[in-house]
Amino acid sequence: MLANLTLRGRTAVITGGAQGIGLAVTRELASLGARCVIWDVREQAGAEAVESLAAGGVEAEFMQVDVTDVDAVSAAFDVVLTGSGSLDVLVTSAGVALHGSSLEVAPDDWQRVLDVNTNGTFWCAREAAKRMAPGSTIVAVGSISGEIANTPQAQTAYNASKGAVHLIVRCLAVELAGAGVRVNAVAPGFVDTDLLGGLPPDWRERWTAMTPMGRLARVEEVASVIGFLATDAASYMTGAVVPVDGGYLAW
Numbered sequence: 001m002l003a004n005l006t007l008r009g010r011t012a013v014i015t016g017g018a019q020g021i022g023l024a025v026t027r028e029l030a031s032l033g034a035r036c037v038i039w040d041v042r043e044q045a046g047a048e049a050v051e052s053l054a055a056g057g058v059e060a061e062f063m064q065v066d067v068t069d070v071d072a073v074s075a076a077f078d079v080v081l082t083g084s085g086s087l088d089v090l091v092t093s094a095g096v097a098l099h100g101s102s103l104e105v106a107p108d109d110w111q112r113v114l115d116v117n118t119n120g121t122f123w124c125a126r127e128a129a130k131r132m133a134p135g136s137t138i139v140a141v142g143s144i145s146g147e148i149a150n151t152p153q154a155q156t157a158y159n160a161s162k163g164a165v166h167l168i169v170r171c172l173a174v175e176l177a178g179a180g181v182r183v184n185a186v187a188p189g190f191v192d193t194d195l196l197g198g199l200p201p202d203w204r205e206r207w208t209a210m211t212p213m214g215r216l217a218r219v220e221e222v223a224s225v226i227g228f229l230a231t232d233a234a235s236y237m238t239g240a241v242v243p244v245d246g247g248y249l250a251w
Contacts, residue, residue: 134180
């Protein structure tokens with residue numbers, strides 16, 4: 001298996017790669033030998049990510065791309081393909097969250113979550129698949145929130161968006177199997193990122209208490225599973241939604 005745990009000579013695009021899980025995925029795929037291209041809508045964050053990676057000896061490129069704009073996504077993939085000659089791996093990590101009562105959520109806020117998380121995943125996966133050769137792979141970042149109703153926070157829009165991502169992955173896996181393109185997802189549990197700093201402390205306590213392993217995930221622990229799925233070591237895996245949740249869904 002170790003011989004297949006490589007992405008040497010392959011090109012990977014990581015959406016939402018400027019921070020959090022996406023940034024950790026970039027490090028992971030680069031360590032496996034991939035040429036990594038970060039996509040993010042935030043230009044400054046993308047530039048800072050590339051600089052941070054370089055300081056750690058990791059080379060990556062950055063492109064400012066809005067994943068909700070299918071024409072921009074298509075054009076950006078053409079740029080990647082022209083520059084590298086192949087598009088071998090796509091990881092869709094771009095996402096936004098929304099907490100609050102379902103009875104009070106604003107229509108624009110609801111739509112924004114679905115546009116980024118669900119539509120963005122689909123547009124990127126679809127446009128990538130058009131340009132991928134057999135042996136290529138797509139890995140979507142879903143969530144355990146696509147399988148359950150979370151507690152104590154209310155977040156129907158986010159949960160619905162991730163549930164849709166999981167079904168998109170399963171549908172595309174079946175549709176693209178004949179073309180030799182594998183499509184999988186990871187479903188992270190609660191992950192320890194900077195984004196948690198602005199949330200109520202009791203939420204974190206509740207999530208930790210409900211996780212059998214008794215702690216939140218590190219971004220690197222999610223990224224390593226994505227790295228595995230992207231390599232030929234997972235060559236018979238497609239249509240899978242893999243929980244990386246410390247046992248949360250096993251209760």
